[in-house]
Every structure is written in C-alpha cells, then in structure tokens.
Amino acid sequence: MELNRRQMLMAAAAAPVAGRLEAAPLPVGARPDDEQYWAKVAEQYDVIDDIIQLENGNWGMMARPVLEQYEAAVRRVNRATSYYARRGLVPDLLAVRARVAAKLGVTPKEIAFTRNATEALKALIGGYNRLRAGDVVLYADLDYDSMQACCDSLKKTRGVDVVRIALPEPATHQGLIDCYEAALKANARVRLILLTHLSHRTGLVVPVREIVAMARARGVDAIVDAAHSWGQLDFSLPDLGADFVGMNLHKWMGAPLGVGALYIRKTKVDLIDPDMANEPPFAATSQARVHTGTVDFAAQLTVPAALDFQDGIGDAPRAARLRYLRDRWAEPLRGTPGVEILTPADPRLHGGITSFRLAGRASEADNMAVAKRLLDNHRIFSVHRTGPAHGACVRITPALFNGPGDVDMLVKAIRALASSSR
Numbered sequence: 130m131e132l133n134r135r136q137m138l139m140a141a142a143a144a145p146v147a148g149r150l151e152a153a154p155l156p157v158g159a160r161p162d163d164e165q166y167w168a169k170v171a172e173q174y175d176v177i178d179d180i181i182q183l184e185n186g187n188w189g190m191m192a193r194p195v196l197e198q199y200e201a202a203v204r205r206v207n208r209a210t211s212y213y214a215r216r217g218l219v220p221d222l223l224a225v226r227a228r229v230a231a232k233l234g235v236t237p238k239e240i241a242f243t244r245n246a247t248e249a250l251k252a253l254i255g256g257y258n259r260l261r262a263g264d265v266v267l268y269a270d271l272d273y274d275s276m277q278a279c280c281d282s283l284k285k286t287r288g289v290d291v292v293r294i295a296l297p298e299p300a301t302h303q304g305l306i307d308c309y310e311a312a313l314k315a316n317a318r319v320r321l322i323l324l325t326h327l328s329h330r331t332g333l334v335v336p337v338r339e340i341v342a343m344a345r346a347r348g349v350d351a352i353v354d355a356a357h358s359w360g361q362l363d364f365s366l367p368d369l370g371a372d373f374v375g376m377n378l379h380k381w382m383g384a385p386l387g388v389g390a391l392y393i394r395k396t397k398v399d400l401i402d403p404d405m406a407n408e409p410p411f412a413a414t415s416q417a418r419v420h421t422g423t424v425d426f427a428a429q430l431t432v433p434a435a436l437d438f439q440d441g442i443g444d445a446p447r448a449a450r451l452r453y454l455r456d457r458w459a460e461p462l463r464g465t466p467g468v469e470i471l472t473p474a475d476p477r478l479h480g481g482i483t484s485f486r487l488a489g490r491a492s493e494a495d496n497m498a499v500a501k502r503l504l505d506n507h508r509i510f511s512v513h514r515t516g517p518a519h520g521a522c523v524r525i526t527p528a529l530f531n532g533p534g535d536v537d538m539l540v541k542a543i544r545a546l547a548s549s550s551r
Contacts, residue, residue, distance in 0.1 A: 159446050161453035164533065170442060174530035180504070181535045184512045185528035186329060186357065186482060189383045191435070198434035199385045202427035214426070221430060228433050229378070229390060234365035239398075241391045241415040242429055246356035247275050249375030249391035252419045253352045254279040256401040257321055257373075262288030265316045268323040270295045271330055271516075276323055276354055292316050302336055302477050309340045313347055322351050326358035326369070330514045331471045331522065332455075332482030334362065338370045345370075350400065356380065356389075360439065361480040363448040372397040381451075381481075384435040385428035391415055447529065451481030454527040458536040458543075459483045467547035471522055484514060484522035485543065487550050491520025499523050499546060507542040509535075 159166040173192040176182060191199060206213060223237070230237040243249040254276065260266070266289050268280050283289050294312045297304045313319055322344055327334050341351045353371040358364070360381025366374060374392040378384035393401055393415040403411040406420035439447065462485065463470045472483040486496055496513035500523050503509040514524045527536060 159442075161446070161449040167450060167529070167532065171530040171532065173438070174528075176530050180508050180510045181531075181538060182510050183525050183527055183531065183535065183539060184510050186380065186512070186524060186526040188377075188379045188386050189360075189381055189528065190530070191383055191385060192438050195383055195385075195431060195434045195438050199427060199431040202430045206427045206430075218426060222426070225429055225432050228436060232365075232436055233359075233392070234367050235392060236395060238414040238416075239392055239395050241393075241419050242421070242424075243375075243389040243391055243419055244387050244421055244424060245379070245389040246354065246375040246377045247273070247389075248421070249389050249419070250276050250352065250354055250356075251279055252391060252404065253373045253375060253393070253401060254283070254321075254323070256404070256418055257350070257352070258402050259350065259400055260287045260289050260320055263318060264289045264320040265292055265318045266290070266321045266323075267292045267294065267312055267316065267319050269293070269325070271328040271333060272323055272325045273329055273354060273356065276325075280323055289320075290318070292319070296333070296335075298471070300333055300473050300478060302475060305335055305478075306339050306343070310343060313344065313349065319344075319347075319349050322349055323354065324351050324371075325354040325356075327355075327361060327480055327482065329357055329482075330516055330524065331484045332479050332524075332526075333472055334358070334478045334480060336477070338368065341370045350397075357482065358480065361448065361451055361482070363444040366392055373401070378432055378435065379428075382435055382439060384432045385425070387425045387428045388432060391419055393418060442529070448480065450529065451527060452476065452479070454531055454533075454536050455479065455481045455483050455525075457533060458525065458539045459485070461540055462543055465544065465547060467550060468543060482524060482526045484524045486520065486522045487547055490550070491516075493521045496521040496523050502546060503539075503542055506545075507538065509539055509542055 174190055175193060226240050227237045230240045260283065266280050266283055268277055270293060281291055284291050297308055324335055324337050324340060326337050337353055344351050351371055352373040353369060355374050355376045357380060359376045372394040376390045378388040378390060379386045398413050401418045403417045404420040407417055411417045459470050460474060462468050467488045469486050469488055470483065471485060472479045487499060493515050500511050500513045503511055511523050511525055513521055515521050
C-alpha cells in the first residue's frame with residue numbers, strides 16, 4: 130500500500146526519538162585536574178555569565194546535545210499527539226527503560242519511571258505493606274524532609290511508631306554504621322528504615338551497603354533515597370545491595386526536568402502494594418506500583434541522549450571531577466578560623482556536595498544572610514539549607530561546567546565573610 134504525503138509526515142512524526150547520540154569527541158578517563166579536557170566538557174553547556182552558579186543540586190542543566198534532542202522530542206510529540214501516543218510511544222518508552230536498567234545493572238521490569246525521586250520514594254514508603262501496628266519505622270535527621278513526612282504519616286495510617294535518629298557529627302564511616310546498629314539494637318520492632326545515600330543538606334554519603342546488609346540480617350527492609358547519588362557517585366544498583374530505591378535522572382545525570390525512577394528488586398515486588406489508580410490484574414513489576422498519568426513524554430524519551438552524553442565522559446571520571454572541585458574549596462577552608470565544613474574529608478563520605486557555615490551562625494536566618502552576601506558581594510549563587518540538630522548551613526554544589534576559578538573565588542569569598550564576622 131502506498132503512503133500519501135500526510136501519512137508519511139505522520140509516520141515521521143511518530144518515529145522513535147530515543148536513538149543514541151554520536152559518540153562524544155572526548156576521551157573517556159580524563160584526569161580530574163585536566164583543565165583542557167574539562168573546558169571542552171564545559172563548552173557543551175550554555176551557562177549564564179552574570180553569576181557563578183554553584184547551586185546545581187535542585188536540578189542539573191542539560192548539556193547542549195541533550196537539550197537539542199529534547200527540543201526535537203517536544204516537537205515530535207506535540208506534532209503527532211495521540212497518534213504517536215497510541216501507536217509508537219509505549220515501545221519507545223520500553224526501550225528507554227531497558228537502557229536505564231542496563232545502565233543501573235538491573236532488569237527492565239525492576240524499573241519504573243516517575244517524575245522525580247520524591248514521587249518514587251513516596252510510592253515505596255506508602256506502598257510498603259509489611260508494617261503492622263506497633264512496628265517501628267526508622268529514619269535519620271539528615272533524610273529529605275518530604276521523605277521524613279512520608280514516614281511520619283505511617284504512624285496515623287499504619288499505627289506504627291516512628292523513631293528519628295541523629296547522625297553523628299563529625300561523622301566517620303564506622304561511626305555511621307555503629308549509629309544505625311545501635312538504633313536497630315535499641316528498637317527491636319524496627320521493620321523498615323529509610324537510608325539517604327547522599328544527603329541533600331550536607332553531602333554526607335552513608336555506607337548504604339553495609340547498613341542494608343546489617344538491617345536485612347535482622348529482618349528489616351531498607352528503602353534507599355538515591356536522589357542525589359546517581360550521577361554524582363560512581364555505582365550501580367547491585368553495589369548498594371538494596372531492594373527498594375528512588376532516583377532522579379534530572380539532577381546529576383542531566384536529563385530533562387521531570388524524570389525520576391523507582392527500583393524494586395523483582396523478588397521483593399510483592400512487598401510494595403500496586404498504586405491505587407491501577408486496575409487489576411497487577412503484574413509483578415515495578416511499573417504496577419506507580420501511576421503518574423500523563424507526563425512529559427518528551428523528557429522521558431530524551432533520557433538516552435543524557436546517558437549518551439554522560440557515557441562519553443565516563444562515570445568514574447565524572448565522579449572524580451565533582452569530588453575534585455569540591456576538595457579544591459572545602460579542604461583549604463577546613464580549619465579556617467570562623468568556618469565550619471560540615472562534610473568529612475574521608476572520600477568515602479562525600480561526593481561533590483558539601484555544606485559550610487560560619488562559626489556560631491547556625492540559624493536559618495544567619496545562613497540565608499550568608500547566601501545573600503555570597504550573591505550580592507561575589508556573584509556566587511548558592512542556597513541555604515535548614516538543618517535540625519546540626520543547625521542551618523549553606524550548600525555548595527559544583528557542576529561539570531564549573532572550573533577551578535569558580536571554586537577558588539568561593540574560597541576567597543568565604544574567607545572574607547569569616548574575617549568580617551569575627
């Protein structure tokens with residue numbers, strides 16, 4: 130059968146948009162201090178010139194090749210609308226899911242897309258069905274606020290007790306393990322713990338694998354918040370040993386805004402209830418545990434382009450570069466009179482994020498003022514974070530488009546703030 134011109138145009142509009150980019154013209158495995166190499170990476174980002182952007186934790190900027198793919202996907206989805214959605218979208222999204230699963234080292238049916246890590250973790254915490262009245266849910270003070278709220282809500286909906294622990298400061302690798310072990314020993318009825326792999330507040334990295342194994346040996350399940358760790362650290366999901374994980378792709382992986390993912394180990398899928406908006410029969414897949422409705426399909430279809438770009442750099446080099454930028458500002462300031470660096474120097478306990486505050490300035494208002502002075506006086510954009518027992522702080526999150534000059538300027542600015550505050 131011959132296609133008329135309209136049919137040909139519609140078929141072209143409905144064509145898959147998740148194809149691979151050409152290989153990046155950069156060698157994988159560059160040293161973190163190879164500024165010539167990283168300048169070429171930075172050239173792939175269109176950064177505004179009037180500020181030094183050191184707050185990249187909210188979401189990540191798309192590199193230019195990814196943005197171009199996203200714009201093309203938006204045009205195609207917009208042009209073909211339901212014709213594409215009902216004829217070609219599902220196979221394309223399944224291909225994207227398979228690509229993400231392969232990158233994470235798991236099977237496609239263990240992955241489901243969400244709009245963000247919060248939505249993924251909400252489904253996991255709210256859908257966890259092993260809890261009974263009198264059981265205990267455990268979380269820490271540095272866990273994400275919304276996830277703490279989800280755990281707190283289980284007291285009303287499931288009749289459980291909720292225990293909130295304070296992580297040690299200063300933290301050590303063994304000290305963190307010991308803290309969770311003590312909490313498990315003190316609360317024999319713990320059935321579920323929330324673990325944040327990399328804290329959004331201070332950048333502290335928790336030894337998830339060791340704590341998950343310790344909890345499992347006691348019959349305790351763990352839900353892992355990897356919102357900030359995937360793409361900032363170099364790992365795959367099997368490295369964590371976790372059964373339930375929520376992630377973002379629009380932070381450190383550089384996908385378009387509005388793409389997260391949920392992971393449930395295939396042998397544990399029955400421990401998470403299907404989403405109430407889904408209709409039976411329920412498949413034994415992660416997808417049956419979420420229901421997002423109509424979302425930004427173009428954003429999801431662009432994920433392979435983001436992975437292509439990141440693969441052109443390499444997971445280990447990317448993580449090393451972010452840690453290098455962090456170490457270049459945080460470690461020279463450690464021990465500076467009037468400055469408190471809140472993340473340990475131990476490379477096992479941090480990635481690219483680190484927070485600081487001025488000594489004696491632990492209130493939210495104090496740190497809002499510090500962030501404002503960094504912007505007003507030094508053109509450095511950062512963000513203050515609230516912090517329960519630890520007090521508030523200012524978070525610094527360099528990205529791949531930042532260079533040594535940006536963080537060196539930060540060092541000078543913080544020293545000036547500390548000097549003027551004494």
